[in-house]
Amino acid sequence: MKGLGKKALVTALAAVAVTPSYATDSVQHTNEISVMGVYIEPDDDRSDEYGSAVRAIYGIRLDRHWWLEPTFFAGVIETGEQGGPDFFQQGLGMDISYRLFGDAEFTPYGLVGLGVSRNDVANNPASEFDGYANLGLGVLTSPLTESGLRLRGEVRYLYDNYDDGLFDWHFGLGITVPIGVTRRQVVEKVTVIERPVVVESQRVIELADSDKDGVVDGVDQCPNTLAGLQVDALGCVKTDQVQSVVLSGVKFELNSDRLTANARDILNRAADALKGQQDLDVEVAGHTDASGSDSYNLKLSQARADSVRNYLIENGVNPGQLTAVGYGETRPIASNDTEEGRERNRRVEFNVISE
Template identity: 30%
Template sequence: MKTKIFPAVLVRIIFLMFLSHNIFAQPQMWESSWGIGFGGTYPRLMGITTPMISEDENFGFYLDLNRSFNENLSARFRPSFLHMESSYYQDSDQKIVKTNLLSGSVDFLYEIFPCSYISPYILTGFGFQVFRPTGAPSKKIDKTHFRYQYDLGVGLKIYLSEYWKLNTEINYLTSSHNYLDGNIQKNELKGLFKTNGDSYMTFSLGVNWYFETGEKSNICENPSGLREKPNQIIEHNTYITNNYGSEPKEIIKKEIEQVEKIILFGVNFEFDKSTFLPESYPILKHLLTVLQNHQEINIEIQGHTDNYGTDLYNIGLSQRRADAVKNYLIDNGIDSKRLIATGLGEGYPIADNNSSRGRAFNRRIEIKITNEDKINIPLLKQSKESIILDTIVKHEQNLIAKSTKLGEKLIFTNIQFNVNSDIITESSKHILNDIKEILSKIPDFDVEIQGYTDNDGDEFSNQILSEKRAISVKNYLVQKGIAVHRLTTAGFGESKPISDNSTQEGKAKNRRIEFVIIK
């Protein structure tokens, strides 16, 4: 079959597939799901050695029933209808062959980057065909035929919302017989694996709706923050003073643990690379500040991975990532003599690699103090004018609340929400649970919960989003037992940044929740 080439379409598809590798945003994932879909198709008969010529008057549509088994692997049943045309010449006259094809196939899909907004995938499948060519050179094939087909393809899933995805795909399908284009020569070379079966390609575009979902997946939610291992216990009293000059009141008496090893969850990298993702920089900055303030500390930076890949490869990857952290610290003024970088691969898991959450904990950077004498790092600074809450410690919890000294404000930049939503992420609920405990210990204080955003998007939408997120935090705390009359909310959108919105690190700081003592 002689075919025309569509370079513009192919170039665009290839470009999108490369582009998708660089998308670092993380959509909501489900451990399993059911979905349905529909869309339009442009089919085209293909071939290498045949006198038939593919024509352009082709069209089709399809329906999908999807079943996702995990974050990467899914199956679908796709019934479709296609109309394809081809032509041949007889006595110098062009003759048109029209083929109407009804097919159904079962395909298996593997998503390569499921945590990206644009996720490429590959597929293969097997199915049936019912078709009838009309206008063929041989009248014996001008009837209904039942055959089977197999296919290979590539595609993109584009995340629209938690339950909707845009889907685009290119497939190459081969029939079990050579009647599809109306030509029955036995010496044709057309199908996959150099078979004689007729082949055709399809380009499709459609949408999928996921009507039933399983548990929310943590595969895209790398834990963020610090988790400390205890050495010895030091008691601190923490005080707060309002702006009206009243005497400080004791509100918390908390055990703070001396740090010998810090596990830096949330220092995340591009897939299979040692390049930091933007959300890593606030945590790296926190580590940098500690090292700048404590010149006596020497550390070993240890890289760890989960068990995906070979042992040798994971050793190399963990070493490159540990080196990346070391180089960041050196570039920001830390003496290289104080730093050692070691890649330990998958050999020291701290959680079960059989679950996505466990693998997320095992993909980590650990900071180990190498000085023989234990260094006492103050985790909680107290004064009569303000409270600075740097760390909330909980067994087996991934918690850090970074705060800024702004009078009576506690600023949390790691209370996170689903993308463009006021739904609080599961990891952030652990932080809010600790805030609830703090508020329970200071029943005489009322607070205003203030929401802020970065400058992505339009100003009006950011204002509404910040208000809704502040209300969500309030509702969560009320559900946990905090009296509703103690809590008020306000949203300020992008209007009051505390950092530069021109950098990803700055934007991460500006997406925040502030708690302000108002009584």
Template identity: 35%
Template sequence: MPLYAQETSYIDVMGVMIRVDKDRYTERQGAGTRATFGWQTSGNWFTEVQLFGVKVDRDSNLALYPQLDTTQVGTPTAIIDSTNFNPGLVSGTMGAATSPYIYTDALKPSGDLELSGLGVDVVYHFSGREGYSPFVLAGIGASNNNTEYDYGPRETNGFLNVGAGIVSGALSSRGLKVRAEVRYLRDFFATDMSDYQFGIGISIPLRCPPAPAPAVAYMPPAEPEQVVAVDLDDDGDGVLNQKDRCPNTLPGARVDEYGCVIADQTITLENIQFEFNSATLTARAEASLEAVVQSLLSQPDSLIEVAGHTDSRGNDDYNLRLSAQRAESVRRHMVSRGVDATRISSKGFGETQPVASNATESGRAQNRRVELTFR
């Protein structure tokens, strides 16, 4: 059964509505876009880099240019009359480096506002982005407030934001999802601004999981016919058929006098391959697992752990995560074929338990394996 693996990286694109602080002297609402690139850090923890931009119009209820108390270096304080103010360059002792107005410490932005920002967030997904997953986030960044007046270097400031939202389950065969969120943003511009942003858009996994296969109703295997034979041992476990209470024993497994696998032993599964750099089982691997499923169904009292292993090539953390995902893929397939989910668990060991040298291709092939351990 194909598996919807938790994506390890993704891109989200959202439309954004913003409600800005009243001290910005603009309309209270505006709109824009946000794009995020996220990747799994550990378990349900993710890191996201966000880039956003919004536009807010001039407040039509305010005068075109409100009076401003301005101070120019080397000159007395002056009052700019809104009826005579020219947004062009103001002459003065600053010479060529003049500005539309010179500000005091109490900055009063007004007019149209173009607000953009670049930041980094830490995100916790309560369901690990599998199925519908609510999340919370917090992060920092830098913002740029492009207003009608030139604030020079003080247009770029830091910001803090916190938020919450939800990501849907996969809605298409390519794994596309819907993301909705709300954020509080504290922008350290002028007297500090408190804004709220509401976003909704699509989430695009960078590794697209396959579409789920139609559910297949499980039919329990028919009771094996009792064959009266003195010298037959169909599963080759050393126990004759008429005495074998656990038929279909896996090759190489040690059994008790009744043909049932004894505990505390590990068996390496043969012909279990995955799609390149993923946890998706190949069609050949699914066919090979059918014999394993039949063996486990014939031994209902055993507890099993599926262990995934890799060779030493690649990043240690990546290998550990990939081996865990592959072991879980095998476990889910066997559960989908009727093995009781309470009997079987999975664990990844990455490259930590090699059985051969990683210096040769044949050794690396032996190290890339899936094992069953009977408890």
């Protein structure tokens, strides 16, 4: 409250957010597990019959579209011979997949990968370990449950180097279950207008601005903005210009990349800021003073930048928003001839990656 005089009337302009006209959910998780039943159409040189298998996939998110997928499958291929041997086949490999859309949508995907295969024929002591390669196309449904369970279907063309090379088709259908950190954000369309507000003569109601970015909470669409970054009219960090802010207080144990307890508290607030604006991409920049060799300082600064990035990801930040780079002693902001200057040079910065 502020006194304004007994008879004075004050007219001010206040920004008012109109209720949202639409809202969408954005669900993201770090990892997932898929289990699928597989029908195998084998190479004619292997068999004229069919096969069946089980495939397990562990999905690791790299960013919104790219996933790394370690995979294991095991199955049997019928030979059609009465009482004759069947093929027993296993494979362990690594795929890289690209999904067109996000976690909350129906999305097609493509994949490519390599692995190690084992082919064993029943009643035959000979078995062979070799390699395989596969290409695949598939689809994931939108989530069917609150936990994020989805159906997954795919077809793979698999080249197995066994027996001078065999080509098989794998048709899979199963479920995908998310694991790791899951979060949901409502994205709202907001219209901002200005209207005059008449304030009583002896008091004015101060509008709250929790993150001190100059945009009141009722309008601020990106809460918990880090101090020192320029924001737009909706309180979101401007991504069309180069910006940088030093994370004051983010320190490490001596000659180590281990964060101090106080540093973790500061990074918790930084994580909240990044989760509040998921289109904000930043470079986590590590810097050292000039003590020690150039190569040692470069390695230490990279390890510290990676440590900050990993901590933010563990606290729910999308990995695709973060890039870690160590600059060693190459970018000082103060003289290395004094202890005060060296302390200022030992720092971690957020550099906004402009659009």
